[in-house]
Amino acid sequence: MVIKRYIVNSMSEALTRIRYELGKDAVIISQRRIRKGGFWGFFSKKVLEVTAAVDNKKPSRNVSSGENVEESIKAIKKIMNSKIKENEKQIKESNIQSNNEERKRTEVIFDENYKLMLEKNNGQLINEVKEMRSMLDEMVKGSNITIGKSKVQLYLEKMDIEDEVVKYIMNEMKMMSDDITDKEKIKKVMEHVILTRPMQESNVVVLVGPTGVGKTTTIAKLAGKMALLEGKKVGLITIDTYRIGAVEQLKTYADIMNIPFKVVLTIKEMEAAVESMSNCDVILVDTTGRSSKNTMQISELRAFIEKVNTDNVNLVMSCTTKNRDIDVILDGYKPLNYSNIIITKLDETSTYGSIINICKDSKKPITFVTTGQNVPDDIKFITSKEITNLILGEDSI
Numbered sequence: 001m002v003i004k005r006y007i008v009n010s011m012s013e014a015l016t017r018i019r020y021e022l023g024k025d026a027v028i029i030s031q032r033r034i035r036k037g038g039f040w041g042f043f044s045k046k047v048l049e050v051t052a053a054v055d056n057k058k059p060s061r062n063v064s065s066g067e068n069v070e071e072s073i074k075a076i077k078k079i080m081n082s083k084i085k086e087n088e089k090q091i092k093e094s095n096i097q098s099n100n101e102e103r104k105r106t107e108v109i110f111d112e113n114y115k116l117m118l119e120k121n122n123g124q125l126i127n128e129v130k131e132m133r134s135m136l137d138e139m140v141k142g143s144n145i146t147i148g149k150s151k152v153q154l155y156l157e158k159m160d161i162e163d164e165v166v167k168y169i170m171n172e173m174k175m176m177s178d179d180i181t182d183k184e185k186i187k188k189v190m191e192h193v194i195l196t197r198p199m200q201e202s203n204v205v206v207l208v209g210p211t212g213v214g215k216t217t218t219i220a221k222l223a224g225k226m227a228l229l230e231g232k233k234v235g236l237i238t239i240d241t242y243r244i245g246a247v248e249q250l251k252t253y254a255d256i257m258n259i260p261f262k263v264v265l266t267i268k269e270m271e272a273a274v275e276s277m278s279n280c281d282v283i284l285v286d287t288t289g290r291s292s293k294n295t296m297q298i299s300e301l302r303a304f305i306e307k308v309n310t311d312n313v314n315l316v317m318s319c320t321t322k323n324r325d326i327d328v329i330l331d332g333y334k335p336l337n338y339s340n341i342i343i344t345k346l347d348e349t350s351t352y353g354s355i356i357n358i359c360k361d362s363k364k365p366i367t368f369v370t371t372g373q374n375v376p377d378d379i380k381f382i383t384s385k386e387i388t389n390l391i392l393g394e395d396s397i
């Protein structure tokens with residue numbers, strides 16, 4: 001064991017020297033404050049006496065037991081240098097650590113920003129999807145639900161052909177051979193459904209139908225066509241006393257064309273009026289526009305028609321009639337046993353699907369179509385092929 005005594009100014013100086021001279025295993029055995037120097041005890045200064053020992057080890061440096069100050073300073077400088085290096089290392093490490101911490105902090109901030117960005121983006125994405133969905137909904141609504149429908153179905157619906165008739169056409173098409181195109185199949189079915197027939201020769205022709213569809217105008221057109229163009233002797237009867245001006249309307253046409261004209265108020269008068277025109281080739285009978293839902297009025301009209309004893313009763317319907325009203329009108333007028341259909345106002349629409357809807361439901365032939373207000377020009381007979389082309393947009397009026 002090596003034991004050494006150090007007189008130092010402070011404990012840290014003692015430790016530095018002990019570590020340097022005895023090594024890091026040295027232990028301090030004792031320490032005490034003593035006075036050193038002076039004269040007779042005067043002017044002495046207080047120092048520290050530290051005794052240290054190291055077991056089975058030689059001192060790391062062979063220094064004399066005297067207080068070699070120079071050696072000590074060197075030792076201290078060396079230790080200080082190593083301390084400085086150690087400090088620098090620590091600073092570096094702490095810098096790295098703080099850098100790491102800084103990086104971590106940055107990463108956290110980045111993560112949070114990234115999360116925020118994702119949330120924002122997600123929100124944006126959800127909004128965009130919602131927007132797209134509502135756009136899709138709008139599209140589906142606007143186009144009467146196009147999803148899951150075939151091209152043929154969509155094509156027919158675009159022509160304003162009602163669902164039931166579209167289904168019928170498509171079913172018929174399925175049963176046809178594939179030698180022809182879909183368009184040709186559609187045409188064939190439509191031409192089969194749309195019946196047309198030139199108006200048959202008969203003594204009495206009656207026109208019935210809803211209010212304002214063009215009955216009186218059509219009667220005037222027919223009278224003009226028959227009297228002026230075909231040279232027939234035509235008589236006019238009206239049982240339309242319900243509407244103010246209705247009588248005057250037809251009388252004006254009769255006066256211009258110089259043809260006999262009678263107003264009928266009762267069933268008895270009806271019989272007499274027909275009798276008085278027995279020399280005419282054809283008698284055209286105009287009727288009051290009635291609501292098809294008013295069964296009383298329809299029955300009243302029926303009584304008049306029965307009196308004239310004709311099977312030439314024409315139901316006049318406008319091409320602009322809404323699809324959902326067609327059935328109601330056809331049903332309401334059934335008691336009048338109409339044999340033909342006259343379609344008016346073809347000039348007032350650009351889709352003619354209502355014509356096939358009327359034909360399919362009524363199963364009656366079309367005798368005339370009217371295409372404007374001009375008397376007598378805007379009336380004609382057209383074939384089912386021509387009507388089909390009109391409906392399919394391949395022809396115009």
Ligand SMILES: Nc1nc2c(ncn2[C@@H]2O[C@H](COP(=O)(O)OP(=O)(O)OP(=O)(O)O)[C@@H](O)[C@H]2O)c(=O)[nH]1
Nearest residue numbers: 211212213214215216217289344345370371372373
């Ligand atoms: N654009 C167009 N208008 C028409 C056609 N036929 C008739 N009209 C017009 O439709 C309106 C009504 O015609 P009317 O002949 O009085 O109809 P109505 O069926 O006799 O009417 P009510 O006697 O009241 O039931 C008139 O302004 C006619 O000029 C047509 O083919 N095309």
Ligand SMILES: [Mg+2]
Nearest residue numbers: 215216240246
């Ligand atoms: Mg009228």
